[in-house]
Amino acid sequence: MNRRKPLGIAVIGAGRMGTDHVRRIHEVTSGARVAAVVDVDTERAKALAARVDGCTAYTDPAAAMTAADVDAVLIASPGPAHEADLLIAFEHDLPVLCEKPLTSDAASALRVLEAEQRLGHRRVQVGFMRRFDPEYAKLKALLTTGQLGRPLMLHNRHRNVASPPFFTSSMLISDSVAHEVDATRWLLGHEIAAVTVLRPAASAGAPKGLCDPQFVVLETDGGALSDVEIFVNCGFGYQVQAEVVCERGTARVGDGNALVTNMAGRWGGTIAQDWSERFETAYDREIQTWIDATRRGEVTGPSSWDGYVAAAVCEAGVRALEEGGRVEVALMEKPALYR
Template identity: 75%
Template sequence: MRDGTLGVAVIGTGRMGSDHVRRIDEVISGARVAAVVDLDGERAKGVAALVDGCAAYTDPAAAMAADDVDAVIIASPGPAHEAALLEAFARDLPVLCEKPLTPDAASALRVVEAETRLGHRRVQVGFMRRFDAEFGQLKAVLDGGGLGRTLMLHCTHRNASTPPGFTSRMTINDSVVHEADVTRWLLGQEITAVTVLRPAPSAAAPEGLSDPQLVLFETSGGAVVDVEIFVNCGFGYQVRCEAVGEHGTARAGDAHGLYVNAAGRWGGEIAQDYVVRFKDAYDREVQAWVDATRRGGVIGPSAWDGYAAAAVCEAGVRAQESGGRTAVTLAERPDLYRAADRS
């Protein structure tokens, strides 16, 4: 590191990658954007031009080989993640990898096995809800034991609309994947089975898209989790989770901001997308990654967590297609992740 500052290469300059470039340049302390990577060279140059001393690349390996790159953020499309992760492992570079770790359980397991061969963790997976203030408070309440054993979680995940080409499978792989991770994190249990119920589609759902859906998780500790996924609700972006315990309930995600009474009406604003709703969580997530990396450590969701979420999503897609309860199958967890996978 130059002068103690972490040089970061950001791979992928789409919406999430560009937002991370802005975040590191303007918000995060202890790091600088040393390089950006995109297959579209002109787009990479355009993003790099916004940051002093930032180089543009079209090849992730070339960026990782640069002398001033100490760590990597992977924000490219999911199918490109495995190759970038393995390249980072070959150079023993710390990585913050946006979800999904990889698009399927088999490739995610290969990443887990490759990291295990290194003998130490290098990956933090970008499940940003673990860094959201409300979800953190919910986790603390459940861990404190005051509500007794958690019996159920009621989850809501709504998007205003979907982009062209969004499919029913993507409701699981791109959206419910977050609830898969939140469930495992909040409860400290694995998800053992998935069922998907599909009501008649909303009139706002594009042709061929099953929307909304109700996803049910069963866990190794006997809890049941329901997830309402509604990706064309029309009015905004909402993510909530209510825990029902033996002695009470607690809920995160109401996101109460400014509350206005005027002109005969009362209410507030609903965020329109995840970048707005989880802005502070992303800031905390990246700052925590930078701080841990500068100390020589790794915190947060692990590659194992990314693999487990991928396995749950695979079972969820099969449950979508079959209409029946589908078991989740996991490989044996390596010792590398046993002590750290709940951090």
């Protein structure tokens, strides 16, 4: 790769996430260009590629990854397609930013780990963007100083206005709580040992048959507890909040109080309505960091190991939801490549 030229990126998936990343690379970040757009829907791929000069539309990920102007891959396709796309990228030794999940289950994530290890070097950054959110980054930095003492509990709230029509009860864990799984591991520096899922009465605003909200308890191997309120049909806004309780103090992020107004006998602010608004800066920083690292010949950020662990914890969470009780998390020994 010629580091004096923009990094040529193939974006796989022309849905909402892929479209947002194409816009971001084209208009916000520096050092890269969208060289290819891939989607099974030919017209959708062509329509998105037409927004960027010199961008080619494909329906076959393998064809895009062999194009001469493609240096790296951003995977934003549905989770079940990730394993195949990642293995193709490995065949061509291409750097990848893979939106979460790494894959849709722990078994396929293990296959990705094994394939990456055969390369002998990391190629994947997983899209756990909360690590790049300014508030979460400040919280992590504070915990790293040790000023608050040992973390004992982490309280998380994750609320959406409404869930997509295809959402199932298990997807509250595999598609939403997956973010808190990674945030818990990253903030506390612990692995998750067991999961319990409690089911309060379903909200009247939830579609029939959907267990919403849910209350998830994550036990860590460091003795801390992390709880997650996941409520995907709260109706009023998109909120992601976290409060860590330590031996000598607490710290909280996500209150959204950047602007508070007082007028006409009332005070208050606004509540974001979706993830693209709440985490816009995090996504910008995530993609720019990946571009910069790739141009240096490095791979940083959440690894395939982090993606595998999230898949394994979420599988345990789904079992806890469906079977009841506490479910222990079984992990393979961490490979040397990811230590």
